[in-house]
Amino acid sequence: MTDTKLVLELFDDLATDYDRHLPFFATYGRELVNWCGLRPGQRVLDLAAGRGAIAGPAASAVGTRGTVLAIDNAPGMLRTLEADLGHLPQLSTQVMDAHHLDLPNASFDVVTCGFTMHFLDDPAQALAGAHRVLVPGGLLAFSGPGPAPRDERWEFMGQAVKEMSERPGRKPDPFTPPARPLPELCAEAGFAEIEERVVQKTFELRDPQHYWDWNMSHGFRGFVESLGPELAEEFRAKVFEGLARLHADGGIVMRSAAAFYRMRRP
Numbered sequence: 707m708t709d710t711k712l713v714l715e716l717f718d719d720l721a722t723d724y725d726r727h728l729p730f731f732a733t734y735g736r737e738l739v740n741w742c743g744l745r746p747g748q749r750v751l752d753l754a755a756g757r758g759a760i761a762g763p764a765a766s767a768v769g770t771r772g773t774v775l776a777i778d779n780a781p782g783m784l785r786t787l788e789a790d791l792g793h794l795p796q797l798s799t800q801v802m803d804a805h806h807l808d809l810p811n812a813s814f815d816v817v818t819c820g821f822t823m824h825f826l827d828d829p830a831q832a833l834a835g836a837h838r839v840l841v842p843g844g845l846l847a848f849s850g851p852g853p854a855p856r857d858e859r860w861e862f863m864g865q866a867v868k869e870m871s872e873r874p875g876r877k878p879d880p881f882t883p884p885a886r887p888l889p890e891l892c893a894e895a896g897f898a899e900i901e902e903r904v905v906q907k908t909f910e911l912r913d914p915q916h917y918w919d920w921n922m923s924h925g926f927r928g929f930v931e932s933l934g935p936e937l938a939e940e941f942r943a944k945v946f947e948g949l950a951r952l953h954a955d956g957g958i959v960m961r962s963a964a965a966f967y968r969m970r971r972p
C-alpha cells in the first residue's frame with residue numbers, strides 16, 4: 707500500500723530541488739499537453755501538479771479565457787509551482803488530495819495527471835473523481851513510467867536496486883504500484899476510447915553527481931531513504947561506480963520512456 711502521508715512528506719521535503727537538475731518532468735509534461743490538443747478557453751484540472759510540468763504549458767494553451775486549477779497534497783510542491791507560474795492569471799492552486807476532489811461535478815473540460823496515478827494508494831478512487839468532475843465528452847490524460855529501452859550499459863542500476871531491495875532491515879518503500887493495470891481501472895471508472903502511447907526521451911547528464919542529484923530530487927529518493935543510512939551509502943557507492951564507467955566511456959546518457967494514456971468521459 708502506498709503510504710500517502712510519507713509520500714507527502716517526501717515531496718514537501720524535496721520540492722525546491724524537484725525538476726531543477728534536469729527538465730525531465732517538464733519535458734514529458736509539455737509532450738502530454740500537446741497530446742491533449744487543448745484549446746483556448748478550456749477548463750483544466752491538473753491532479754498532483756507538482757512544480758507545474760503540465761499546469762504551465764496547459765495554462766499557455768488555454769490562455770487567459772481558460773482556467774487551470776493545479777492541485778497537489780504537498781503544500782511545498784505548490785509553493786514551487788506558484789514561484790514559477792504564479793504570474794499567470796488563468797492558473798490557480800489548491801492543496802488537495804487527488805483521492806478526495808472537493809470540486810463540483812462536471813466542472814472541467816480536461817483532467818491531467820503527470821507521473822502520479824501509478825503510485826496513488828487508490829488509483830480507482832482518483833479515476834472515479836476525475837470522471838465525476840469532467841463534463842460529458844471531457845478528456846482525461848495522464849502519464850507514468852514507461853518501458854525504458856533495454857541498455858546493458860545501465861544494467862548495474864537495476865542490479866543495485868534489486869540487491870538493496872532484498873537486504874533485510876530495509877523500511878518499506880513508500881510507493882506501491884497499482885494492483886491492477888491502469889487501463890482496466892480506467893474502463894471500470896467509466897472512461898471510453900482509452901488510448902496508450904509510449905514516449906521516449908534521452909537526457910544527458912554532466913557527471914555521476916549530476917545523475918545522483920537528479921535521482922534524489924524526485925520520487926526515487928523515497929527508495930534510497932527506505933534503505934536507512936548505511937545501506938543507502940552502500941547503494942550510492944555502487945551507483946557511482948557504474949556511473950563513473952559510463953562517464954569514462956562516452957558519457958552518461960539516459961534513455962527514458964513514459965507511458966501516456968488518453969481517454970474520454972462518454
Ligand SMILES: C[S@@+](CC[C@H](N)C(=O)[O-])C[C@H]1O[C@@H](n2cnc3c(N)ncnc32)[C@H](O)[C@@H]1O
Nearest residue numbers: 717731754755756759778779780783803804820
Ligand atoms: C512525481 S511528482 C509529479 C508532479 C507533476 N505532475 C509532474 O509531472 O512533474 C508526484 C506529485 O504527486 C503529488 N502527490 C502524491 N500523492 C498525492 C495525492 N494523494 N494527492 C495529490 N497529490 C499527490 C506529490 O506531492 C508530487 O507533487
